[in-house]
Amino acid sequence: MFKRIITAALLVSLFAVPASSHELTIKNVKGDAPKAGEPFELTVQSAHKFIVPEEVEILSRVKAGIIEDGKLIEAELKGNDPKLWIDFTVTPKDLSGSFIVTAIKDGESWCLTNEGGKSGARKDLEAQGLKVLSANKYDKYAKAIFNASTEDKNFAQVLGQPLEIIPVTNPADAKVGEYFDVKILLNGQPYTGPVWASYDGFVTEYENTYAYYTEAENGEAHVKITAPGWWGIRAAQSGLPGVEGDYDNLNLRAFLLFEVK
Numbered sequence: 001m002f003k004r005i006i007t008a009a010l011l012v013s014l015f016a017v018p019a020s021s022h023e024l025t026i027k028n029v030k031g032d033a034p035k036a037g038e039p040f041e042l043t044v045q046s047a048h049k050f051i052v053p054e055e056v057e058i059l060s061r062v063k064a065g066i067i068e069d070g071k072l073i074e075a076e077l078k079g080n081d082p083k084l085w086i087d088f089t090v091t092p093k094d095l096s097g098s099f100i101v102t103a104i105k106d107g108e109s110w111c112l113t114n115e116g117g118k119s120g121a122r123k124d125l126e127a128q129g130l131k132v133l134s135a136n137k138y139d140k141y142a143k144a145i146f147n148a149s150t151e152d153k154n155f156a157q158v159l160g161q162p163l164e165i166i167p168v169t170n171p172a173d174a175k176v177g178e179y180f181d182v183k184i185l186l187n188g189q190p191y192t193g194p195v196w197a198s199y200d201g202f203v204t205e206y207e208n209t210y211a212y213y214t215e216a217e218n219g220e221a222h223v224k225i226t227a228p229g230w231w232g233i234r235a236a237q238s239g240l241p242g243v244e245g246d247y248d249n250l251n252l253r254a255f256l257l258f259e260v261k
């Protein structure tokens with residue numbers, strides 16, 4: 001009896017805390033360098049492995065594009081089912097410094113019910129006679145820095161995303177063996193919590209496996225760079241207040257991506 005209770009509790013907690021939720025990233029899969037005034041091809045990827053494309057996100061829930069004068073210029077998104085990613089292009093106007101590309105997923109309410117996981121607002125699923133054990137929303141923010149140069153400060157722009165990782169170290173100055181410093185803001189306030197980092201290709205076999213772990217204190221984190229390549233730094237905040245009848249908790253995920261040469 002006692003054992004059964006523990007097992008049931010464990011199952012609920014496993015489903016309630018999807019440590020394995022898909023993470024949103026941005027990647028230049030062609031390896032081309034951006035050219036001023038020309039379309040630069042990129043992808044939005046969603047996966048449990050860094051970075052192995054696994055799922056084409058629902059296009060209507062995703063926005064992506066280049067940041068110009070602090071604003072997102074939304075790109076047209078094209079689902080690429082064979083490749084399991086979303087294709088889009090951005091057109092940088094000038095390449096005298098770095099430019100920022102972002103992808104945002106507005107997650108829908110996702111409920112654990114007596115009939116399994118279902119998307120939809122708590123009140124709507126309950127109206128259908130389902131028992132809702134938990135309702136969570138996962139909003140995801142990916143931000144990538146391209147064309148970093150030692151002369152510019154664009155890389156440090158704050159976009160005002162609810163969970164945002166801002167480079168303190170210029171990606172152009174990132175070096176293997178040195179620390180890459182970031183500032184992390186949660187709703188504009190210093191974030192304290194877990195920070196993971198990895199580089200593309202570090203581990204492709206196993207899910208949720210990162211090269212580096214640290215904890216941000218008062219919004220500051222330091223990541224030791226151990227290899228050249230496309231790096232990602234990730235932060236996560238779960239359990240923020242939800243919206244009555246829709247979802248119980250809001251959960252935020254953020255990824256900052258940049259290249260270490």
Ligand SMILES: [Cu+2]
Nearest residue numbers: 020021022048
């Ligand atoms: Cu997942």
